[in-house]
Amino acid sequence: MKIGIVCYPTFGGSGVVATELGLELSKRGHQIHFITYKQPVRLELLSNNVHFHEVHVPEYPLFQYQPYELALSSKLVDMVKLHGIQLLHVHYAIPHAYAAYMAQQMLLDEGILVPIVTTLHGTDITLVGSHPFYKPAVTFSINKSDAVTSVSDSLKKDTMRLFNIKKEIHVVPNFIDLEKHMHGFTDCQREMMADNDERIITHISNMREVKQIPDVIKIFYNIQKELPAKLMMVGEGPEKEGAERLVEQLGISERVVFFGNSNEIDRILCFSDLFLLPSQTESFGLAALEAMASSVPVISTNTGGLSEVNEDGFSGYLSDVNAVEDMSTNAVKILSNLDTLNRFKANAKEQSKKFSIHNVVPMYEQIYEDTLKEFLVSN
Secondary structure, X not given: OEXXXXXXXXXXXXXXXXXXXXXXXXXXXXXXXXXXXXXXOOOOOOEOOEEEEEOOOOOOOOOOOOOHHHHXXXXXXXXXXXXXXXXXXXXXXXXXXXXXXXXXXXXXXXOOOOOEEEEEOOHHHHOOOOOOOOHHHHHHHHHHOOEEEEOOHHHHHHHHHHOOOOXXXXXXXXXXXXXXXXXXXXXXXXXXXXXXXXXXXXXXXXXXXXHOHHHHHHHHHHXXXXXXXXXXXXXXXXXXXXXXXXXXXXXXXHHEEEEEOOOOHHHHHHOOOEEEEOOOOOOOOHHHHHHHHOOOOEEEEOOOOHHHHOOEOOOEEEEOOOOHHHHHHHHHHHHOXXXXXXXXXXHHHHXXXXXXXXXXXXXXXXXHHHHHHHHHHHO
16 A cells, blocks of 8 residues: 655654554554655655655745645655555644645545544644634534544543544554663763762653653652652753753752763663653653553653553553642652562563554554555545
C-alpha cells in the first residue's frame, strides 16, 4: 500500500510515533511518503520504501501569518497524483486533518479517491481543539475523516465529551520498538554522571507548563534529602529557565544537569534509575513508555492515559496531580533498597512489552485496509 503520513516533525510524541510507525510499515512492504515542513527528527534513513516531501510555504506580504494549511493541502494533492498515494494518515486534527480534507475534495474533483485516517494525540483535543476559536474546525475535521484513532481510551472519552463526534473512534495505543531499546553499548558510562552510591533520576519532555516542571524539581529535592542522587533534565521549552532558577534557589545546582534536546536518549535512559513524569495531563505518556522499555520505573501522575501505561505498584507508582509529597515518598520507596529497585526495573521492562510495535502496527494495517475498502465502496 502507498501511504502518505502527515505529522509534526519535531521532538514531540506525535511526531515520534508517526515516524516510527512509517518506518515499521516500510519494513512490512508498504511505500511510505512523509509530507511535512521539515524532515522528522527520528527519520534518519530514507530508502526505496521511505520518502520525504517538504512542504514549502511561500511568503507573501499580504499575509500576516503564512497559510500553512493551504500549502499543505496543495502539496498533498501533488504528491497523491505524482506517487499514486492510496491513503493519507494524518496525526493531529488541526491543521493536518483539516488540510487533508481539503486535498481530498480537490482530488475528488479529478476523480481521484483517497481516504483519510486521523490519529488524535492529545493537545490537539485537550488544549488547542477545545478552544472556542478552533472547536468547530476540529469537530468538522474529525467527522469528515474516514477513520479516527485515539492513542488512549482516556483521550477517546475526552474527545467524545468535548466534541459532537459522529465517527467511531478506534483506540490504538502508542507503541515502542523494543529492539531499539536493547542497548548496543555494553557500557553507558554511568560513572561520568554520578558516583556509584548515587541514584540517577531523569525527566524528558518539551518543558511546557503542562509537564509540571517545578514539581519535577521539588520531587527530586525531597529525594536527594533522603539518599545521594542526581537529576538529569532533558529537553527544551518555556519552563526550562524557571526550572534553572528554582534549582539555584534550592541550592541543588551541583546535583542537576540540564541537557537540552538530545539525540542520546537511549544512553541517558541506560544509566537512569527512575523516571519522573508528574504531568498535569498526558493523553498517553510516550516518554514513560520509552523509559520503561529501558528498564526504568516511573513515578507519574494518574491523569489521562498514564494509568493505561504505568501500572501502579508494578512498573512504578501513580499519584494525583500536584501530589509532590506522595510522589517523593514513592520514589524513595523504590530507590532506597537495591532489591526493590531491581524488581521495579524488571517489572517496567515487562510492562513495556504490552506496547510492542509488532503488536500495534498490525492494528493500523487492519484499519487502513478496512477504511480503503469502505471508502471505495461508498464512493
